[in-house]
Amino acid sequence: MILGRPANQWIGLVSAAAALLQVLLVQLRPDLDPVAVATIIGSVTAFLGVVILFVAGQPPTVTSGDTVTVQTPANEPNRSVTVI
Numbered sequence: 001m002i003l004g005r006p007a008n009q010w011i012g013l014v015s016a017a018a019a020l021l022q023v024l025l026v027q028l029r030p031d032l033d034p035v036a037v038a039t040i041i042g043s044v045t046a047f048l049g050v051v052i053l054f055v056a057g058q059p060p061t062v063t064s065g066d067t068v069t070v071q072t073p074a075n076e077p078n079r080s081v082t083v084i
Contacts (some may be wrong), residue, residue: 001056002052002056006056007028007053007056007057010052010056011049011052011053013047014045014048014052015045015049017039018042018044018045018048019040021041022037022038022041025037025041062083063083064083064084065082065083066082066083067080067081067082067083068080068081068082069071
């Protein structure tokens with residue numbers, strides 16, 4: 001989650017923005033090589049996707065004094081523990 005949105009929405013937004021940028025660059029600057037533009041923007045988009053998944057997939061930070069719910073197997077009540 002980043003800013004309350006799941007990672008797939010952020011990746012979709014970045015991919016759509018990159019595709020729009022690619023189309024605009026090739027249409028507005030006909031002297032640019034479309035293959036080079038696609039390669040560069042595709043590489044940047046892939047990198048941003050990895051960064052988004054890395055940031056969104058971080059486990060929560062637990063500090064001393066926090067209460068955490070521990071999920072237990074079925075038919076057993078979950079437990080709440082306090083971090084020391």
